[in-house]
Amino acid sequence: MSEPALPELDPVIHAQARLRVTVALAGLHRGDQITFPRLQQLLEMTAGNLSTHLRKLEDAEYVAITKSFEHRTPVTLVRLTARGRAAFEQYTATLHRLLDAGT
Template sequence: MPNESYIQSLNDLDRTIHEPARLMLMAFLYVVEAGDYAYLMSETGLTWGNLGAHLNKLEEAGYIEIEKGYKGKRPNSMAHLTPAGRAAFQAYRQSLKQALDSLPE
């Protein structure tokens, strides 16, 4: 039976980050200063539509910022984690680790 701290840790998980696609996006953005959409699509395997939807959710939560720019004549926007996003991702990892560590062998 899972103990109380395990259940509490699961309850503390950030639902915005917990969705698998958004968790991937947060993890890939965590290790770089910024990445463009092609980077995120190639690493996560998300389609353009899915990527846009998940980035919107993360942006609304204040976890990422999109720097809209151009490379030559082509739009080339870069996404990066905000300080709040970095802190939220660290807290999420900690909570998930606690939850998994609490599981019986």
Template sequence: MSGSGAIVLNETVHQPTRLRIMSMLVSVDTTDPLAYGFLQNHLELTPGNLTTHLRKLEDAQYVAITKEFHGVKPRTWVQATAAGRHAFAEYLTNLERVLGVRARP
């Protein structure tokens, strides 16, 4: 938030596809990564589209991508980082503020 009191939404998270990716990643336990193929299938994205958005999230340090081999088959795992979970929670808080929603104690 700037000094003027304006509410600023994190543009990296706010982009619709990245918002969907982050929503899926933060919905699982912090120790559970999701398979690249699982994300691709559930979000109905092309491999190139998913990779582009994951790269943007990885550059922001919001996701960690791990590659390994299962036999001869490569597997890619994606996990929200602590910074990514924090950014997502902050994004939701700011979105609620933009929408005028106030949490009741």
């Protein structure tokens, strides 16, 4: 009798940098946003690296990015979407199942 297949982790979230971004955004209250520079500082990532990973998360509709101006200064806000929060919750549940399968 073969053992059941192990569940797969979401490859969009699983990349280390995107996982760190998702964890940081999931720590915010639902609907809350964080500025791009604050997220960059929090994660200690370069602007280019963070932008690349945010684009991948945005393509999956896991994050929403809003660009606006405040006193003629550009402001970029990032938030986790409902779809992104659900994907992260599924990711953590799958990770728990994988860890439980190893014991």
